[in-house]
Amino acid sequence: MSTKGIADFTDLTCTNLMIKLKILLKKQVDSEPLEFYATREQVDNTCSQFTHQQYEVNWDQSGENQYLVSMKR
Amino acid sequence: MTSRSFFFLCGEVPPERAHWIRDAASPLSGQATTGPDPPFTLYLTGEALVSLADSRSEEYWHSIMYETGMRVIVDSDELRLHGLLGTIKEKYPGILTPGDVNAGEELTFWHSLVAYLKGENKACDRAAFLLCEGPYMSRTSVYMLRFLKIIVELGGQPELYAYLDGVHAAHLDQHPSEFENIGEGVSVLATVTGEDEGEGWFGACSRCATARGYFVKDQDTGACRPSSCIPAVTIRPLKEILERFAGSHPILAQCSGGTFPSRPGQETFPPGLNILITYSPYVSEWTFGGLSLAVAAAMGGLKTRVLFIEQGVYALCGDHTVLPEDRVFNVQEMVEATMDIPLLHYAVYSPSLEERGLELTGTFSGMERVDAEGIGQFLFSEQGEDTLHLSRIIFF
Numbered sequence: 001m002s003t004k005g006i007a008d009f010t011d012l013t014c015t016n017l018m019i020k021l022k023i024l025l026k027k028q029v030d031s032e033p034l035e036f037y038a039t040r041e042q043v044d045n046t047c048s049q050f051t052h053q054q055y056e057v058n059w060d061q062s063g064e065n066q067y068l069v070s071m072k073r
Numbered sequence: 074m075t076s077r078s079f080f081f082l083c084g085e086v087p088p089e090r091a092h093w094i095r096d097a098a099s100p101l102s103g104q105a106t107t108g109p110d111p112p113f114t115l116y117l118t119g120e121a122l123v124s125l126a127d128s129r130s131e132e133y134w135h136s137i138m139y140e141t142g143m144r145v146i147v148d149s150d151e152l153r154l155h156g157l158l159g160t161i162k163e164k165y166p167g168i169l170t171p172g173d174v175n176a177g178e179e180l181t182f183w184h185s186l187v188a189y190l191k192g193e194n195k196a197c198d199r200a201a202f203l204l205c206e207g208p209y210m211s212r213t214s215v216y217m218l219r220f221l222k223i224i225v226e227l228g229g230q231p232e233l234y235a236y237l238d239g240v241h242a243a244h245l246d247q248h249p250s251e252f253e254n255i256g257e258g259v260s261v262l263a264t265v266t267g268e269d270e271g272e273g274w275f276g277a278c279s280r281c282a283t284a285r286g287y288f289v290k291d292q293d294t295g296a297c298r299p300s301s302c303i304p305a306v307t308i309r310p311l312k313e314i315l316e317r318f319a320g321s322h323p324i325l326a327q328c329s330g331g332t333f334p335s336r337p338g339q340e341t342f343p344p345g346l347n348i349l350i351t352y353s354p355y356v357s358e359w360t361f362g363g364l365s366l367a368v369a370a371a372m373g374g375l376k377t378r379v380l381f382i383e384q385g386v387y388a389l390c391g392d393h394t395v396l397p398e399d400r401v402f403n404v405q406e407m408v409e410a411t412m413d414i415p416l417l418h419y420a421v422y423s424p425s426l427e428e429r430g431l432e433l434t435g436t437f438s439g440m441e442r443v444d445a446e447g448i449g450q451f452l453f454s455e456q457g458e459d460t461l462h463l464s465r466i467i468f469f
Binding site: 011013014015016018019020022023026064065 | 280310406
């Protein structure tokens, strides 16, 4: 977890991040976004894939190769 | 021409495993063969050999050898090591023991295995070993070297995929006082096959290597670099290792198998992958490692089936409660969350549940149940038909 309480998933492999996100999104209340930190590679390879599954995915660079990602159904 | 199926087992074969292997092979008994190989062959070495002497499994081995018609080929060097060669030959007349010097056999178990994998068309220009266990505590890495050395001897290209504890085989400066030096063996193979020139393929999973300290983040650049790792092995994402699985070359593991199509070389689809989850979750990395590999394989375009069997059925029973401080994936959540991946299919072996008096937890009540009559079809679904599909089996 980062100091703001936002999960830091930058160390996860793309496969494990995908599994983690699918688990968390199942538990997420639809109206609330899921926020976490990811790397550029993770954003491109994993997070952006969720746009095909009816999720709204946004990201903002927050550091060197670190992005704050927000996902919401 | 019919397809050919096999198991290659180095690890323990408890009575339960011998039992379901017998059941898997039973539908093949009496099947006509047109080539030199029977429909089903079993290669045994290492810990698997001990099972042959175990009276608890005797009934199944007799049935496997004399009722199903499965051909059983054992490593006579390892049987000699265990002091079991004479006992096993006497107990199971007709068992094949290549490399038995007393019987004047010149070619080893490994030559026999490679000849089988080459098949009638002699196509086996490369072969790989998925190494999941570290050296010295386990002899699996010794078997890996023996297998890959024969591949080189016969003019093929060896490939190594180090996964889970298998990445320890790439540790720099190994210096065992008594045992065969595995790091040195891998380096020699890589040199012989031109890994440095990009011809060979010796890879270690980056997630597993990072966890074990072989892939370290540079604080200045943020990028990861190899550390304490022999140059022969390249650390790569699992995704890249699994891209190798799209090829039709044989890939062995400590316990593995597969089906060769009836017309090799004319495969129309990437090989299928059957992952058997055989350990209970959490106490080791086997279950997480197997599931993670299965998900990545399916995401990468390989038709992947996961069968929970033996102790692996504990993954699907009870209500797993994982707290943040446990620092593990909840395996049940992992399975549930990935059930919608198109190329990934989950199933459970119902006799393993019944023997343990277990019931599937509600979430998984709809999961496909494979019974003793159906396991052969599940693992070798097109066995005996004119199949063009290659499939692999890897035990985790």
